[in-house]
Amino acid sequence: MSKHIDRKAMIKAVRDGRKPKHLEECxxxxxxxxxxxxxxxxxxxxxxIPPAGWIDKAAAIMExxxxxxxxxxxxxxxxxxxxxxxxxxxxxGIGLRDERRMRFELTPFAFxxxxxxxKDKWSFVGQVxxxxxxxxxxxxxxxxxxxxxxxxxxxxxxxxxxxxxIRLIIEEFAVDTPDLTWKKRSAH
Numbered sequence: 001m002s003k004h005i006d007r008k009a010m011i012k013a014v015r016d017g018r019k020p021k022h023l024e025e026c027x028x029x030x031x032x033x034x035x036x037x038x039x040x041x042x043x044x045x046x047x048x049i050p051p052a053g054w055i056d057k058a059a060a061i062m063e064x065x066x067x068x069x070x071x072x073x074x075x076x077x078x079x080x081x082x083x084x085x086x087x088x089x090x091x092x093g094i095g096l097r098d099e100r101r102m103r104f105e106l107t108p109f110a111f112x113x114x115x116x117x118x119k120d121k122w123s124f125v126g127q128v129x130x131x132x133x134x135x136x137x138x139x140x141x142x143x144x145x146x147x148x149x150x151x152x153x154x155x156x157x158x159x160x161x162x163x164x165x166i167r168l169i170i171e172e173f174a175v176d177t178p179d180l181t182w183k184k185r186s187a188h
Contacts, residue, residue, distance in 0.1 A: 004026060004028060004029050005020060005022055005026075005029050005032075005033075010029070010032055010033060010036060011036065013033070014033065014036045014037050019033070020033075073173075073174040073175075073176065074106050074173065074174070074175055074176070075106070075175075075176045075177070075178060076104035076105055076106040076109070076111065076168075076175050076176065076177055076178070077104065077105055077106065077178075078102060078103075078104055078177070078178055079103050079104070079105050080101070080102060080103040081100070081101075081102050082099070082100055082101040082102070083100050083184055098116060098117040098118075099114070099115070099116050099117070100113075100114070100115045100116075100182075101113070101114050101115075102115075104175075104177050104178075106175050108130050108131045109128070109129065109130055109135075109168070109170055109173070109175055110128075110129040110130075110132075111126060111127070111128055111129070111166075111168055111175070111177070112126060112127045112129070113125075113126045113166075114126070115162060120160065121158050121159065121160050122158060122159055122160070122161070122162045123156075123157075123158045124155075124156065124157050124158065124159075124162075125154065125155070125156050126140065126149075126154070126155045126156075126166075127149075127152070127153045127154050127155075128140070128149045128153045128155070128168060128170065129153055130170065133153075134149075134151070134152045134153030134154075135149055135153045135170055136149060136150065136151045136152075136153065137149060138153070138155075138168055138169065138170045139168070139169040139170075140155050140166065140167070140168055140169075141166070141167040141168075141169070142157065142159075142163045142166055143163060145157070162180065162182045163180060164179060164180050164181075165177055165178075165179055165180060166180070
């Protein structure tokens with residue numbers, strides 16, 4: 001049995017793309033050559049370590065968990081609803097029946113929503129805030145539709161029917177609104 005190829009000579013052979021004759025008779029060197037050829041890393045940059053969040057997401061996928069399973073879910077409190085606030089007699093009118101303003105809060109987040117009904121659709125404008133500052137890139141789920149807030153924290157959409165629930169995904173939090181009803185109560 002002949003002597004094994006030294007490490008430097010094996011690396012040079014792989015790098016040059018030549019196969020030494022010695023490999024025909026030495027299974028150990030042949031295995032080393034194949035390994036180096038398939039997974040050659042000499043002179044290449046080491047692999048980066050992925051962010052921990054990516055590893056957690058990949059593990060969740062492999063475990064069969066949904067994409068949102070690691071998100072902490074909470075229900076925001078409805079702290080203002082223009083439809084439930086009594087209005088002074090001089091302010092009540094037909095226009096207020098077709099417009100609604102709401103504010104939902106879950107410290108440190110807030111979501112202001114304005115809804116306006118026209119003849120055949122509802123138009124909505126919302127703003128997502130964190131500690132009073134606009135949140136850029138918050139994901140807002142309305143039914144099966146997803147939208148993203150702009151740099152001022154605003155989101156706009158319209159639909160034929162108003163949503164029964166809205167979910168905000170901000171950082172690692174999922175903030176749900178309470179169930180929403182759209183029947184105007186008497187304003188006496």
